Each structure stands twice: as C-alpha cells, then as structure tokens.
Amino acid sequence: xxxxxxxxxxxxxxxxxxxxxxxxxxxxxxxxxxxxxxxxxxxxxxxxxxxxxxxxxxxxxxxxxxxxxxxxxxxxxxxxxxxxxxxxxxxxxxxxxxxxxxxxxxxxxxxxxxxxxxxxxxxxxxxxxxxxxxxxxxxxxxxxxxxxxxxxxxxxxxxxxxxxxxxxxxxxxxxxxxxxxxxxxxxxxxxxxxxxxxxxxxxxxxxxxxxxxxxxxxxxxxxxxxxxxxxxxxxxxxxxxxxxxxxxxxxxxxxxxxxxxxxxxxxxxxxxxxxxxxxxxxxxxxxxxxxxxxxxxxxxxxxxxxxxxxxxxxxxxxxxxxxxxxxxxxxxxxxxxxxxxxxxxxxxxxxxxxxxxxxxxxxxxxxxxxxxxxxxxxxxxxxxxxxxxxxxxxxxxxxxxxxxxxxxxxxxxxxxxxxxxxxxxxx
Numbered sequence: 364x365x366x367x368x369x370x371x372x373x374x375x376x377x378x379x380x381x382x383x384x385x386x387x388x389x390x391x392x393x394x395x396x397x398x399x400x401x402x403x404x405x406x407x408x409x410x411x412x413x414x415x416x417x418x419x420x421x422x423x424x425x426x427x428x429x430x431x432x433x434x435x436x437x438x439x440x441x442x443x444x445x446x447x448x449x450x451x452x453x454x455x456x457x458x459x460x461x462x463x464x465x466x467x468x469x470x471x472x473x474x475x476x477x478x479x480x481x482x483x484x485x486x487x488x489x490x491x492x493x494x495x496x497x498x499x500x501x502x503x504x505x506x507x508x509x510x511x512x513x514x515x516x517x518x519x520x521x522x523x524x525x526x527x528x529x530x531x532x533x534x535x536x537x538x539x540x541x542x543x544x545x546x547x548x549x550x551x552x553x554x555x556x557x558x559x560x561x562x563x564x565x566x567x568x569x570x571x572x573x574x575x576x577x578x579x580x581x582x583x584x585x586x587x588x589x590x591x592x593x594x595x596x597x598x599x600x601x602x603x604x605x606x607x608x609x610x611x612x613x614x615x616x617x618x619x620x621x622x623x624x625x626x627x628x629x630x631x632x633x634x635x636x637x638x639x640x641x642x643x644x645x646x647x648x649x650x651x652x653x654x655x656x657x658x659x660x661x662x663x664x665x666x667x668x669x670x671x672x673x674x675x676x677x678x679x680x681x682x683x684x685x686x687x688x689x690x691x692x693x694x695x696x697x698x699x700x701x702x703x704x705x706x707x708x709x710x711x712x713x714x715x716x717x718x719x720x721x722x723x724x725x726x727x728x729x730x731x732x733x734x735x736x737x738x739x740x741x742x743x744x745x746x747x748x749x750x751x752x753x754x755x756x757x758x759x760x761x762x763x764x765x766x767x768x769x770x771x772x773x774x775x776x777x778x779x780x781x782x783x784x785x786x787x788x789x790x
Contacts, residue, residue, distance in 0.1 A: 376780035381709045385757070385772060388702055389426075389765075392683070392758035393419055398665045399679035399686045399760075415679045415760045422762040426769040433773045438781040441774055442721050445496035449517075452489035455482035456524040463528065469752075471528040481763035483533040486521040488771045491728030493517050494540060498547050499721035505548040514544060532739075532751035539735035543727045547720075560610060567614040568630065579607055630749055646682065647746045649674045654688030654696070654745065661692030679760040681752055684744045699758075703737045710772075713779050722778040729775050733768075 397409040397416035411417040455473065459482055464472040472479040494517055497503060503510050522537040538557075545554050566575055583604045653669035662668070667689035669675055675682050688696045707730055714726025733756055740755040742748035754761055756768045 376782075378709065378713060378776055378779055381706070381713070381772075381776065384702060384706055384709070385769075388706070388757040389423055391699075391702075392755075393423060394664070395683055395686045395690070395758060396679045396760045398667065398690055399670055399683065401665045401670075418762070419760050419765070422765040425762070426766055429766060429770055430773050433770060433777055436777070438777055438784065441492060441725075441778065442496065442499075445492040449489040449493035452482060452486050453521060453524070456486060456521060456528075458482075459528055460524070469528055469530040471525070471530045471533070479763075481761075483521075483525045483528065483530055484761075484763040484767040485770075486525060486533075487536060487732050488767055488774075490518060490521055490537065490540065491543075491725055491732065491771065492774075494543060494728060495721045495725035498543075498724045499719065505544060506550060511549070511553075530752070532753045535739075535751060536732065536735055536753070539731040540728065542731040542734070543724060546727050547724060559607075563607065563610050564614055567611050572611055572614075575611055576608055579604065579611070646676055646750055647743070650682050650685040650744045651746060653685040657689040657692040657696075659693050661688075661690045661695055664690055666690060680754060681740065681750070681759060682744055683755055683758045683760070684741055687758075700741070703733070703756075707734055707737070710775065713775060716782070717779065718782045722775075722782060725778065726775050729771050732771065 393416060396419050397414070400415045401409075409416045410420060412421065459471055459473055462473070463470045464474050464479065466472050466479075471481050471483050473482060474480065494514060497513065497517060498505070505511060505514070518537050518540050522534050525537075526534040541549070541554055541557065545551065570578075649669060653667065653675055656662070656669060657667075667686060669689055670678055670686050675685050678686055684696070684699070687699055691698070710726060710730040710733065714723050714730060717723040717726060736753055736756050739748055739751065739753045740759075743750045743753065754764045757765070
C-alpha cells in the first residue's frame with residue numbers, strides 16, 4: 364500500500380474524540396498553571412520561560428513532536444521492542460541511583476544543567492508495554508504460579524528501583540497494574556488480599572489494636588460456627604487469623620520504623636487533620652479552603668486569592684486542583700472530573716475493542732495509570748488520602764509527566780488505528 368494511502372487510512376482510524384479531549388485538557392491545564400503562578404504581570408508573561416506556565420508550554424510543544432513521532436512509527440515497533448524499551452528504562456533508573464540529582468527529598472532526576480528528566484515517569488509506560496508483551500504470549504496463563512511470579516517481577520523491579528530513589532508516591536503507582544492482571548485472568552484472591560491488607564492498615568490506625576484484635580477473633584469464631592461442618596477447614600481459618608493479627612500488630616512497626624518522619628506526619632494528619640495544622644496539615648487545610656472558597660462558579664480566572672498569596676505550596680504541581688476549585692468553582696471542578704471520567708471511559712472502550720491481547724493489555728495498563736493518578740491526586744487535595752506527590756495528568760506542571768502521559772496515551776491510539784492490521788499480522 365502506498366505511504367499516502369496508509370497515512371490516510373490511519374488518520375480515518377484515529378479516535379478523534381479522545382484526541383480532542385486530550386487537547387482540551389492540556390489547554391485547560393496550562394491555563395491553570397499560569398493562574399497558579401500569576402502575580403499581576405502582563406498576559407504576555409504566560410509565555411515567558413521564567414514562569415512555570417511558559418516552561419509548561421515548551422513541554423506541550425515537545426509533546427506535539429512526540430505525538431508525531433509516535434504516530435509515524437510503525438505500529439509493530441511497540442510490540443517488537445517492548446522488552447528493549449523496558450530494559451532501557453531500567454538502566455536509566457539504575458543510573459539515577461548513581462548520578463541522579465536530588466529534588467524535594469527524592470533522588471529521582473537525571474539532568475544536564477537546567478534540563479532534567481525523571482525516569483520514574485517513563486517507567487510506567489515501559490512496564491505497561493512489557494506486561495502487554497509478556498501476557499500476550501499465547502501460552503501464558505495468569506492462573507499459574509510461574510506466570511504470576513514473572514509479572515510480579517516485571518512490576519516489582521522498577522517499583523523497587525523507584526522506591527530506592529525515595530519516591531514513595533511514584534512507587535505506589537505500580538500497584539495499579541493489579542487491575543490489568545485481574546482483567547487478564549489473575550485469580551480474585553490476590554486483589555482481595557491486597558484490599559484486605561489496606562483495610563486492616565486503615566482500621567488499625569483508627570481503632571485501638573486490642574479492640575480490633577478481639578473483634579477479628581470474634582469474626583473468625585462466628586465464621587467457623589456458621590460454616591457447614593463438612594466444609595470447615597480449621598487449619599486454613601487459623602492460619603488466616605494469625606496472618607491478620609500479625610498485620611494488625613505489625614502496623615506500628617511499619618509506621619514508626621519503616622516510614623520516614625514526614626510520611627508518618629502525613630498519616631497522622633489524615634487521621635486527625637487538627638494534629639498539626641501549621642505543619643504537615645498545612646497543605647491539605649489550605650487546599651480545602653481554596654477549593655471551598657470557589658463556591659459555585661469560582662472567583663474567576665486569575666482571581667484566586669489563596670493562589671495569589673501562596674497559601675498552598677506546590678499549587679502548580681501536586682495541588683493544581685485547588686486552583687481549579689478556587690477560580691472555576693464547583694462548575695469547573697465538576698467539568699474536570701467529568702473530563703477525566705470521559706477519558707477513562709474512552710480508554711477502556713478502546714482497550715476492549717482491540718483485536719489482539721497485546722493491545723488490549725496495554726490499553727488497560729494506560730487506563731490503570733490514569734485512574735490511579737486521577738483518584739489519588741484529587742483525594743489528597745481534599746484530605747481523603749495522604750499527600751504522596753502524585754501529579755494530575757495534563758494539569759500538573761512538569762515536563763517528564765507531561766511527556767510520559769502523552770506518549771502513554773498516543774501509543775494506544777496508534778495501536779487502535781491499526782487494530783485491523785495487527786490482527787492480520789497474527790493471522
């Protein structure tokens with residue numbers, strides 16, 4: 364097929380509603396980054412590289428270049444070179460540990476002069492590709508223990524390297540890939556075990572350990588009595604109870620000896636917002652004030668007083684949502700949430716209509732990463748989750764996040780545009 368005809372076929376196959384949604388979110392995000400740093404300058408200052416808004420515009424321009432590169436690259440490249448891309452990112456993560464620069468307490472940047480890149484952001488993309496490559500092997504069945512250990516290794520290796528960089532927030536993002544594995548046949552026992560562990564962690568922080576332990580023993584005894592005698596497995600029930608009680612008793616060690624002081628403070632503030640209102644609780648308290656002060660329709664673009672007087676730290680990065688809430692109000696906040704929900708719906712829809720397992724698994728990887736970032740970022744700005752430094756895709760200031768989220772999405776759109784050819788390739 365001639366090159367022009369092939370490009371025209373791909374253009375017709377692109378998911379243009381998703382592309383238009385992406386463009387709208389990027390533009391709205393850039394406007395709010397400028398609003399977060401605006402302090403009375405002339406409007407032309409929003410293009411200045413001295414401000415975050417100007418630098419973000421530069422990152423948007425670089426993203427456009429990457430979009431062209433992704434869309435003009437042969438769609439077979441992402442399948443054929445998935446492991447190589449994963450390996451390159453692993454090497455970069457190792458380099459960060461040796462020669463990386465420390466920013467905001469995390470040694471997670473590679474840079475020359477003023478230019479820096481955060482490999483942890485691209486590790487999510489590489490992991491999504493590697494998982495898709497491995498799971499798409501016809502003989503792989505996630506019900507088998509060997510395959511489960513392999514996917515755990517693919518996810519765990521970059522997660523551990525990011526954790527060694529002291530970037531706990533980015534490390535937690537890798538947990539979202541459990542959604543992909545569950546969709547592709549991982550037994551529900553594992554997600555259930557994870558949810559149970561998290562629930563026990565939260566309950567242990569909220570309820571005295573003695574009362575919680577007594578309650579768990581009572582539940583175990585009641586369960587044993589209610590279950591039919593022929594189906595009772597006293598050993599399994601006993602082992603489960605010991606493990607659960609072990610988790611309860613081990614929470615103190617985890618919080619006090621594993622977590623760092625600032626992370627301990629964030630958990631304490633999450634449980635009791637008034638425990639340190641001028642310290643660890645300052646960010647969330649001021650974020651809530653900013654969002655609430657916006658009312659129904661907001662104070663107007665670039666008229667947010669909480670923003671102008673720098674009450675909220677990191678307001679153009681992790682706490683960009685409070686700028687939206689203050690200046691655009693409930694209407695703007697609802698619009699942002701609606702945009703992300705629509706994007707997640709479209710990504711999931713695109714993933715489900717793929718003709719190959721590789722493209723479907725990758726699509727769910729994209730959906731999982733976006734869902735995690737969106738949920739945790741909004742949750743931490745309103746005090747539902749601890750502050751862990753998770754950017755809001757296409758809204759938070761940052762070159763690495765902007766570029767990685769863009770490539771993550773447009774590789775899926777590229778695969779989707781060629782889904783018919785991908786099926787022919789297999790046949």
